[in-house]
Amino acid sequence: MTTDTMFGFRKKDPAPPADAPSRAGLFDRLRKGLAKTGRVLNTDIGELFRRKIDDSLFEELEERLLLADVGVDATQRIMDRITRAVKRGELKDGDALLQALEQAMTEILEPVQKPLRIEPPPGKPFSILVVGINGAGKTTTIGKLAHHLQADGFSVLLAAGDTFRAAAVEQLQTWGERNRVPVIAQGTGADSASVVFDALQAAQSRRIEVMIADTAGRLHTQHNLMDEIRKVRRVMGRLDPDAPNEVLMVVDGGTGQNAINQVRQFHEALGVTGLVVTKLDGTAKGGVLFALAEQMGIPVRFIGVGEKAEDLQLFDARAFVRALLNRGDD
Template identity: 50%
Template structure:
């Protein structure tokens, strides 16, 4: 480096020595001891004109040398903890108490982790993958046992309620919605045309249908114009009109003993609850002392077959099955042959869930009926359409189109506890007049019961049992 050349940053940083320029003069030593940064570059400003002036070397004091000295016997040694000693963690941590069964020679962090009280399960041992709790098989009976257990609980409930208690609890969403509207309409208001129109609108919104809503409004207004009427009076009139509309269709399912087997074909859309309803009906029929056979005709879904097998195991009922994708009509034919040979009282046949607007699947339903009639000209003896109450007005089109593909003889309404529009059952009765055999208000086997018009009418109106 030339004498006129200034040292670079690297040189200034590490005190690079060079021949001082001729014009540079030594800086006189200050009277007071120099600070560590004195004479060093200004790092804050990065000024390049600061000259590096080396400080005279200073000898450490004997006291400092003694304090900083390293003993000769350990100088340069690879320091290791003394065997048998462990470092204690700070007080108040989990390491205050020694781990039960811990090895004293192990000084890693594992020494401070408590040993489990019991050995870990085999699935959690090293080298074994733990099962994923979120992934469940859908094609085994074990995978469906939980779902079926919800529908068929063999244990006694903590609180035993009769059918009326379960019905009113299940219909509470519909009854509460209606009661709120009725109370708002007839509190501190005289009965006039506007009030009756509002009542009719409220009933239509609850899926009572136009015909029933008009009839109820006319009954409420008869002889009461410009007079006060209490909400309780309106609910009583509502219950009476609903009972009158439903009484003709409230028919129990009659099993004819001279027809063996009595064949019941279950139809409906996906998710309506056909398979669950079959299991519940099998339980009720077995409780009556009848012999029952189940046919897993929903060959499109392996899960439906397995679910029906679970119901068969729980109720002690034989189940006729075939491989997934097998011909459903052929399965129904074989099941009917088996039931005849064994003298079974009732044969319940499940079918694949199908939308009412799918012509191909509807044609297959027609084929099932046609094939069974080769063995029994009157089979099926009952065809029950399972309807989900939560679909509302769509149930009307389901009844119409399913009746074209199969001889629908009666209805089963499920999931009335999941909707505030339970009046759809009244609209169905008014339009089709088909018998309503059962209604469901829950998942338990006891939550499917024969339909009675009076109980349903008073439950939907929010009244006590008569």
């Protein structure tokens, strides 16, 4: 019998790891990671919400949401909800306004709070194709994901499909050594589809439960490179008609509204099934999650708020909003 872990995977051993971080520790890490975006949203927010609830307060709140890259559509939805509550006489003071803001923001994110379920098909590996542009953090995310999967009792194999950068292959091999996970790789410049094909074949023959494939970072506007990654997907399908089981796109939270165009292009080309939004600790633009949720509606599997393996966290809409607003985890 299997049970779910706090990380969202299907776990073979029901006992959690002895060194598993507590929920309180995870929230504290999340809050610290989101500090820069939080400062944009709530610098002097106590003073803001102690003011008279009027048009000038709403204008300043709307400006802060836009500065945090929440996006026009999501900001409008949040502000509409709050102003309707004011008209109904529901917001009598700053505390009520802050609570209404939290609820409005959470409602935008909750529909995309869908954890990745790792359930390998009988006799086949669960295959994950990781995509995104250069610098988004794909290879690091793969290493962290492999760490968590192993902690949950899965056997894992990695494919060094980013053959355009020697450093990417070396980086993935380093993660493989650190986690004691096999890495299938070829030389720099090798055909990426061939590497991934070999890795999927190896995972099948070795009865590995999860195969994760790295891919070359490419701009969504480079159509020839997008064609290559389509080829990777087609080649995987020759070995397993259901492969890849997950197309996981890694998005740099610091790219702001450009992330929307990136996700849209990759989704049209590959059918993205899940998102990882990284580097939220290094940007004041973490509000892009709201824009992604509002415009794309693709499940957000994980967020990255730091360099350590535990800084790749399962996305929790309510915890994310409360961390942004520095509301505590209760």
